[in-house]
Amino acid sequence: MNTTINLAQCFIAVDDHDKALAFYRDALGLEVRNDVSFEGMRWVTVGSPTQPDVEIVLEPPLADPNAPAADRQAAAELLAKGMLRGVIFRTDDVDATFERVRAAGGEVLQEPMDQPYGVRDCAFRDPSGNMLRFNQPRG
Numbered sequence: 537m538n539t540t541i542n543l544a545q546c547f548i549a550v551d552d553h554d555k556a557l558a559f560y561r562d563a564l565g566l567e568v569r570n571d572v573s574f575e576g577m578r579w580v581t582v583g584s585p586t587q588p589d590v591e592i593v594l595e596p597p598l599a600d601p602n603a604p605a606a607d608r609q610a611a612a613e614l615l616a617k618g619m620l621r622g623v624i625f626r627t628d629d630v631d632a633t634f635e636r637v638r639a640a641g642g643e644v645l646q647e648p649m650d651q652p653y654g655v656r657d658c659a660f661r662d663p664s665g666n667m668l669r670f671n672q673p674r675g
Contacts, residue, residue, distance in 0.1 A: 543590055545581070548623060548666055549597040549615050553578050555663040556594045563640035564625075566592070577601065592623065615664055622666040630672035634658040637670075650674060 550556035557580060560566045566582040569591055573579075577599070581591040597611035597620065614620055627633045634648050637660055645659040645667060657671035 545591045545593050546623065547593045547595055548662070548664075549611070549620050550594045550662070550664040550666075551597065551612065551615055552663065553580050553594060556580070557582070559640075559642070559663050560592070560594065563637050563642055565636075575601075615666075618661060618665040618667060620666060622662070622668045624669045624671060627670050627672055630656050630658055630670055633670050 548556075557568065557571070560582045561568055565585075567585050569581040569583050571578070571580050580594040582594065583591045596608075597615040598608045611620075630648050634644075638644055642660040642662075645661055646657070648656055648658040650656050651671075655671040655673055657669050659667055659669045662668055
């Protein structure tokens with residue numbers, strides 16, 4: 537019997553939901569799937585219109601409400617330094633994506649360039665400091 541496993545959600549740490557939401561919605565063009573407050577927490581998900589079954593959860597650096605304050609502070613400091621892992625997006629036109637995100641105020645880390653591992657990519661930081669890469673397979 538074959539079992540199928542698909543990605544449903546991934547998580548990106550953010551320090552300000554409103555700034556993150558504006559960036560992921562307005563600069564990247566992702567759609568807002570959920571924006572719900574519950575017991576002092578906020579559950580925000582975004583996703584690509586072309587991938588309706590995959591969501592990105594925008595959450596605090598350490599979302600566990602039972603985490604010690606020192607751990608929450610340490611996670612927030614790592615996020616502020618850009619030390620938490622980001623996400624790699626695939627696009628069919630990395631140059632156009634780069635121009636759109638840059639025009640929307642995205643912090644450029646790397647302009648589009650051909651990489652030796654078979655993609656053309658670029659990189660930005662989101663408002664929380666996460667590195668986001670956008671790649672296009674070279675064919």
